[in-house]
Amino acid sequence: MLGLEKKDMRFLLIVLLLTLAAPILLNPFAENSAMAQFNAGYPDLMQRIAIFSIFAVGFNILFGLTGYLSFGHAAFLGVGSYAAMWMFKLLSMNILPAIGLSVVIAGVFALLIGYISLRRSGIYFSILTLAFAQMSFNMAYSVLTPLTNGETGLQLALDDPRVLDAANTSGSLPDTSLFGLAMNSTLKVEFLGRLFQFNVGYYVCGMISVVMFYIALRIFRSPFGMMLRAVKSNQHRMSYTGLNARPYTLAAFVISGMYAGLAGGLMAAMDPLAGAERMQWTASGEVVLMTILGGAGTMLGPVLGAGFIKYFENIFSKINDNVLHSWFAFLPHWIQDPLVWLFARFTGEGWHLTLGLLFMLVVIFLPGGLVEGGQRIGRLFRRKQGAGGDGPAHPPKPAPHVAE
Amino acid sequence: MGILEVKGVSKRFGGLQALGDVNLSVAENTVHAIIGPNGAGKSTLLNVLVGKLIPDTGSVLFDGKSVLGRKPHEINQMGISRVFQTPEIFSDLTVLENVMIPCFAKRDGSFRLHAFERVEAEDEIVYQAEKMLTDLHMLEKRDLHAGTLSRGDKRRLEMAMCLVQEPKLLLLDEPTAGMARADTNNTIDLLKEIKATRPITMAIIEHDMHVVFSLAERITVLAQGSPLVEDTPENIKGNPKVREAYLGEAAD
Numbered sequence: 001m002l003g004l005e006k007k008d009m010r011f012l013l014i015v016l017l018l019t020l021a022a023p024i025l026l027n028p029f030a031e032n033s034a035m036a037q038f039n040a041g042y043p044d045l046m047q048r049i050a051i052f053s054i055f056a057v058g059f060n061i062l063f064g065l066t067g068y069l070s071f072g073h074a075a076f077l078g079v080g081s082y083a084a085m086w087m088f089k090l091l092s093m094n095i096l097p098a099i100g101l102s103v104v105i106a107g108v109f110a111l112l113i114g115y116i117s118l119r120r121s122g123i124y125f126s127i128l129t130l131a132f133a134q135m136s137f138n139m140a141y142s143v144l145t146p147l148t149n150g151e152t153g154l155q156l157a158l159d160d161p162r163v164l165d166a167a168n169t170s171g172s173l174p175d176t177s178l179f180g181l182a183m184n185s186t187l188k189v190e191f192l193g194r195l196f197q198f199n200v201g202y203y204v205c206g207m208i209s210v211v212m213f214y215i216a217l218r219i220f221r222s223p224f225g226m227m228l229r230a231v232k233s234n235q236h237r238m239s240y241t242g243l244n245a246r247p248y249t250l251a252a253f254v255i256s257g258m259y260a261g262l263a264g265g266l267m268a269a270m271d272p273l274a275g276a277e278r279m280q281w282t283a284s285g286e287v288v289l290m291t292i293l294g295g296a297g298t299m300l301g302p303v304l305g306a307g308f309i310k311y312f313e314n315i316f317s318k319i320n321d322n323v324l325h326s327w328f329a330f331l332p333h334w335i336q337d338p339l340v341w342l343f344a345r346f347t348g349e350g351w352h353l354t355l356g357l358l359f360m361l362v363v364i365f366l367p368g369g370l371v372e373g374g375q376r377i378g379r380l381f382r383r384k385q386g387a388g389g390d391g392p393a394h395p396p397k398p399a400p401h402v403a404e
Numbered sequence: 405m406g407i408l409e410v411k412g413v414s415k416r417f418g419g420l421q422a423l424g425d426v427n428l429s430v431a432e433n434t435v436h437a438i439i440g441p442n443g444a445g446k447s448t449l450l451n452v453l454v455g456k457l458i459p460d461t462g463s464v465l466f467d468g469k470s471v472l473g474r475k476p477h478e479i480n481q482m483g484i485s486r487v488f489q490t491p492e493i494f495s496d497l498t499v500l501e502n503v504m505i506p507c508f509a510k511r512d513g514s515f516r517l518h519a520f521e522r523v524e525a526e527d528e529i530v531y532q533a534e535k536m537l538t539d540l541h542m543l544e545k546r547d548l549h550a551g552t553l554s555r556g557d558k559r560r561l562e563m564a565m566c567l568v569q570e571p572k573l574l575l576l577d578e579p580t581a582g583m584a585r586a587d588t589n590n591t592i593d594l595l596k597e598i599k600a601t602r603p604i605t606m607a608i609i610e611h612d613m614h615v616v617f618s619l620a621e622r623i624t625v626l627a628q629g630s631p632l633v634e635d636t637p638e639n640i641k642g643n644p645k646v647r648e649a650y651l652g653e654a655a656d
Contacts, residue, residue, distance in 0.1 A: 003520075221524075223516075223518045223521055223526065223529075224517060226501055226504070226505065227505070227508070229497060230494050230497065233494040233495055233496040234493065236492055237492040237493060239475070239476040239477045239480075240454075240477075240485070240486050240488075241477075241480060241506045241509050241565065241569075242481045242514055243477055243508075243509045243514055244475075244477045244515050255519075
C-alpha cells in the first residue's frame, strides 16, 4: 500500500496513530497532582515537537544518508519563517500559501548555498554551510531590515494589506487559519481529572509531519536513497561506476532545505512571528544534536531526538529554585540548600548543561543514538525469551520476491 | 583498429619523462597486458587512460572518441570499467546493492532523481544483479554487508560490479598486488572463467609474470616510459631483450 512494504506500512501506521493520540498519551498525570508538570500534552509543546521532527527528518536525508554534515540548516528554517510571514502580511492569513512559499523559497536558497558548498566535502563543507548561515543571520539582523524588520523580528500589523482576506474591522490582529479554522482554537476535554487539549494547530503540524515522514521513508527505500548511501560509502567507486555524485548530493541538500523551510513556515503559522535568531548557529546545532541523539541514518531517530530534546527542554526549564525547594522540603536546611543549589545548575536556565551531559553519554555509549538503545533493549528481551535456544542470532533473510 | 588506441602519448613530470611517445592498440575481445618494472610508467599510462592525467602530447581514442579531459564517470559511461589494486566497493551496503548500483548507472546514466520509485519494484535490475552474482558464485552472500567480506570476495564483488555493466573495456590495475599465492591463483581462475564465458576486452597492468603469462593474449612491455616490444606471450618469453632486462630469472 502507498508503495510501501508491509513492515514499513505498519511502521507508518504506528507513527500516524501516535501522532493522533499524542494529546492523550502525553498527558498521563492528573491536572492537580505533583506530577502534572511532567505532562507534555499541551498544544505549544506538541506543535514544537512535530515541527522539529520535520526539520530533523529532513536534515537526516542529507546527513544520515550522504554523510554531509551541514551546520547551516537553520538558515533555511529562518528563510521559511520570513517567507510565511510575508504571505500572512500581504496575501492572506490562510496558512497554505504561506507554507507553500516558505518551501519554495527555502528550496531556491538551498540550491544556491548547496551548489557552492558542495564543491567541498567533509569539514570544509560544514564550515562553508556554517559561514553561509551566519551571513544570512547577520543580513537578516541588519542589512535586510526592510525585509526582516531586523532585531524586532517580522510581525503582523493591523494595516497589512492581506489582499485576499476580508477587511479586518475587529481592531485586533487576525489569527492564522486553514480556510477559516483558526490554528489556536482548541477543544478541551476533562476526563478523570486530566485536561486533554485537542488543538487545530497541533493536528495540522502533526499530519504534515506524518506526510513528510512518509516522503522520507519513500526516499530512504528508493534507488535515489541507495545512491545517497553510496555517496557516503565510497565516492571514488561511485564515480568509476559512471555516477556523478554532485547532483545526487545537491538534490539531497535541496530536499532537506525544503524540509527545513516547511518547518520554518509552520513555526510562523503557529505563532506569527519571525526573528533573525531562528537562523543563528545554535539553531543549526540543535538539529544536528537531535539527529545524532536520536540516531542518524535511521527513520525514527530524528523524530525521537526532536521529541526528546524539546520535551526535556520544556520540563527542565520549568524546574526553578522554588520547585526544587519543594522537592527537598523534607530535608534539613543545611542539606537542602546545597542540594537545591547543585540541582539548579542543571535545571531552569542551566538545562543546556544537562543536555550536554546527555549528549556526551549517548555519543560515547550509544553511537547509534536512542534508536540503538531501543534495539539493544529489544535484543535483551528477545534473548531472554528465546533462552530455549531457537536458531542462530542472525536468521537468513527470506528469498527475494522478484516475481511480485 | 583496436577499441582503445593510444597514439604518441608523452607525459613529463618536471625533469622526469614518465611517458615518451607511447603507442598502443588494444584489440576487441583480447586480454592485453601491459608489463614493465617499477618506474616504467605503467601507473602513469593507466591514469591517462582513465582521464585522471592529461598527457603533454598525443591522443587516447576509445571507440573512436577521445577520453582526454573527461571525468571518471563520463569515461565509465563510454564503456570503460575499472578494477582497482585494492578492491573499491561500497562497504556499508549489501552485496546485492553493490551490484545493483552499477546496473542503475548503466540504465539511467550518471544522474537520475528516482526518489519516489521503489528498489523492490526494479525487477529487471534485481534480476541482472542476482544473475551476475550467480555467475560469480556469490549469490548466497547477497544480503551480507560488503565490508564484512573476505579480501578475495571483495575482489570478486568488484569484478561483478564492473562486469554487470557489460563494459567494452575492463581495466585491471594490478589485480593481484599484495595477494598470497593461493589468492592470486583464485583471481587468475576467476579472470579465466570470465574470459571463457563472455566476450570481453581486458587491459591488465601487472607486475606478476605468473598472472600475465596465464592470462594475456598480447603483451606490451614498457621500459622507461616507452614500449619496448609488443607481442604474444610466447614470443615475449623468448625475446632475449625482454628476458635480460625485465624478466630475469623469474621467466623460467
